[in-house]
Each structure stands twice: as structure tokens, then as C-alpha cells.
Amino acid sequence: MTxxxxxxxxxxSGRMGQQLLPLIQADTRCTLAAAATGRGGHELGLGDVPxxxxxxxxxxxxxxxVIDFSxxxxxxxxxxxxxxxxxxxxxxxxxxxxxxxAALDSAAQRIPVLWAANFSxxxxxxxxxxxxxxxxxxxxxxxxxxxxxxxxLDAPSGTALHLGAAVExxxxxxxxxxxxxxxxxxxxxxxxxxGKGERIELVHRATNRVIFARGxxxxxxxxxxxxxxxxxxxxxxx
Ligand SMILES: NC(=O)c1ccc[n+]([C@@H]2O[C@H](COP(=O)([O-])OP(=O)(O)OC[C@H]3O[C@@H](n4cnc5c(N)ncnc54)[C@H](OP(=O)(O)O)[C@@H]3O)[C@@H](O)[C@H]2O)c1
Numbered sequence: 001m002t003x004x005x006x007x008x009x010x011x012x013s014g015r016m017g018q019q020l021l022p023l024i025q026a027d028t029r030c031t032l033a034a035a036a037t038g039r040g041g042h043e044l045g046l047g048d049v050p051x052x053x054x055x056x057x058x059x060x061x062x063x064x065x066v067i068d069f070s071x072x073x074x075x076x077x078x079x080x081x082x083x084x085x086x087x088x089x090x091x092x093x094x095x096x097x098x099x100x101x102a103a104l105d106s107a108a109q110r111i112p113v114l115w116a117a118n119f120s121x122x123x124x125x126x127x128x129x130x131x132x133x134x135x136x137x138x139x140x141x142x143x144x145x146x147x148x149x150x151x152x153l154d155a156p157s158g159t160a161l162h163l164g165a166a167v168e169x170x171x172x173x174x175x176x177x178x179x180x181x182x183x184x185x186x187x188x189x190x191x192x193x194x195g196k197g198e199r200i201e202l203v204h205r206a207t208n209r210v211i212f213a214r215g216x217x218x219x220x221x222x223x224x225x226x227x228x229x230x231x232x233x234x235x236x237x238x
Contacts, residue, residue, distance in 0.1 A: 005224055006033035008063040010054065010078045011070030012044055013037040016092065019213035020067060021046075029221055034060040038074060057081040065090065065220045069212075072096055079107050088112035088223040090216055092119055094158035108230040112223045116233040117158035119215030123189070124237050126204045127166050130191050133200060134170035140195040142167055142175035147188040155179035159189055167191075 007024055011017045012035035021044070024032045032049050040053040052059055054070070054077035068078040068091040075093040082089040088111055091104075096115075104113050118124075134142065144167075146160040156164075156177040167175045175191075187206040192199065206212070215237065222236045 002029075005030040005065060005221055006061075006063045007031070007220060008034045008036065008057075008060050008066045008081075010036045010057075010066060010068040010074050011038075011093070012051075013042040014069060015209060016069035016213060016216075019209045020069070020217060023210070023213050023217050027217065030217075033063045036060075036074075038070060054078070058084075063087055065224050067091075067216055067220050068093055069216070072100055075100060076103070079103055079113075082111055082113075083107055086111060088220070088226065089114070090220040090223060091115045092117075092158075092212065092216055095154040105230060109228060111228050112226045112231060113229070114219055114223055114231040114233065114236070116215075116219070117162035118187075118212065119219065119233060120204075120206060120211040121215060121237055122204050122206075122211070123159060124215075124234050126189070126191070126202060127163060127234065128238075129202055130163050131166045131170055133191070133193050133202065134167040137193045137195065137200070138171060140193045142171075143178065143192045143194075144175050145178045145180070145190045145192070147180040147182065147185045149184045149186065150181050152181060155181065157187065157189070159187065163189060163191055 007030050034050040036052040036054055054074050065088045066078050066082050068075055070093050072095055075091050104115055107113050144160050144163055146157045156179050160177050164174045189204050191202045219236050
């Protein structure tokens with residue numbers, strides 16, 4: 001019988017953490033080894049599973065992989081932990097800066113690292129379609145419009161920046177980005193290419209956060225056993 005993949009979840013009390021917890025617990029390929037939050041004091045109802053904060057990650061039992069959906073500070077703590085234990089990291093935390101990008105690159109020399117702005121299969125494929133449009137439709141105006149719930153802290157979204165980078169890689173310049181924050185929108189991204197007399201719109205609508213959680217869990221299970229390096233979500237999902 002193959003051993004279960006032991007997962008440490010960072011950000012367990014958050015909207016994403018709450019989607020991941022039941023998925024991990026229900027998946028017969030893995031087990032929740034420990035759960036960490038930012039401040040602690042949450043009753044997550046995890047029974048015997050150790051509940052930590054990002055300040056006490058050292059107390060975690062042995063794990064095979066870490067999944068982080070928290071804040072930049074949570075990612076830093078998770079990365080430090082992964083380097084110390086030599087285990088892979090999957091992270092979807094956003095609002096990262098140059099310090100974090102450099103830290104992820106440097107860590108990737110010693111452990112497998114996957115950071116993705118969006119873990120949904122639809123957005124992984126959308127990125128490929130956007131890249132193709134950007135390459136073929138040189139000279140057309142390109143705009144990205146993204147809408148999210150009113151509680152979202154960062155703008156533009158990590159996904160909009162990621163789609164923008166795909167356009168930039170083909171044209172040498174970023175498209176314009178427009179952000180809306182309203183109600184409980186899970187996440188919508190429209191990439192519009194407008195030429196003279198015609199227009200293409202590529203739209204992705206997330207209606208449930210579980211798509212990100214499912215993608216992150218799948219990526220984590222596939223990252224275990226891989227050599228050190230920086231992995232792209234498309235490499236693991238397409
Ligand atoms: N890549 C993707 O596919 C994707 C999809 C959705 C969201 N996200 C990103 O994932 C992250 C989490 O989103 P969410 O909606 O779940 O957020 P959330 O509901 O606000 O939850 C944040 C989680 O992080 C913890 N936390 C807060 N401050 C922290 C700190 N300074 N250090 C360590 N941990 C801290 C919180 O713990 P406490 O409750 O104890 O504060 C909580 O567990 C965000 O960056 C969001 O943009 C990414």
C-alpha cells in the first residue's frame with residue numbers, strides 16, 4: 001500500500017483554507033498532518049490534528065508537502081519551514097513583492113516550489129489562449145478587466161497580473177488592467193483584444209473557490225517526489 005501524503009496546510013482558517021480542509025480530509029491519497037493559521041485561537045474542529053500558528057510551525061510533525069494560502073508573511077514562514085524540512089511548497093498567496101519572488105527562486109534550488117496566481121484548470125488553459133491571441137493580434141488593443149468580492153485586499157488580482165504577463169511575453173508591453181471590487185464575486189477575468197471592426201473577449205468566471213482548492217491539492221500531490229525547481233501550474237495540470 002502506498003503511504004499517504006502528509007500535508008501541512010497554512011492559512012487553514014481562511015476562505016481558501018476552509019475549502020481545502022474537507023478536500024484533504026476526504027482524499028484517500030493524503031492526510032492532514034497539521035494546520036496553521038496566522039493568529040491562532042481558531043476552533044477548526046480538526047480533532048487530533050495539530051493546530052499551529054505560523055510562529056510555531058517548527059512544532060509540526062513530519063510532513064511531505066506544504067500548501068499555503070495566507071498572506072505574504074505566511075508564505076515567508078511556510079518557505080522557511082519547507083527549506084528546513086526539505087519538503088515541497090505549493091502556494092497561492094498573493095500581494096507578493098520582489099523579495100518574495102527572489103526567495104521563491106532561491107528556495108527552488110533546494111526544494112520543488114510551485115506558486116500560482118490561479119489554480120483553476122480553466123485559467124491555466126485561458127492563459128495559453130491569451131498568449132496565442134497576443135502573439136497573433138499584434139497591434140490590437142488589449143485590456144484586462146477583473147472583478148472580485150469586496151473583501152479582496154490586492155488589486156489588480158494576481159490572476160490579472162499573470163494574464164498580463166502572458167500578453168507582455170508576446171508583445172513586450174503590459175495590457176491595461178481594470179479592477180472592480182463588489183459583493184461576493186469569487187473571481188471573473190475578461191481579456192479583451194480589440195481591433196478595427198472586430199473584437200475578441202476571453203472570459204473566465206469562477207463561481208466557487210473549490211476549483212482553486214482542487215487544483216492546489218492536485219498540484220501538491222504531483223509535486224511530491226519531484227526534483228528541486230520552480231514549477232509552473234501548466235506543467236503539472238495540462
Ligand atoms: N492562487 C489562487 O488560486 C488563489 C485563490 C484564492 C485566493 N488566493 C489568495 O490566497 C490568500 C488567502 O486567501 P483567503 O481568501 O483564504 O484569505 P483569508 O480568508 O483572509 O484567510 C487568510 C488566512 O491567512 C492567515 N493569515 C492572516 N494574516 C497572516 C499573517 N500575517 N501571517 C500568516 N498567516 C496569516 C489567516 O489566519 P488568521 O485567521 O489567524 O488571521 C487565514 O488563515 C490570499 O493571498 C488570496 O489572494 C489565491
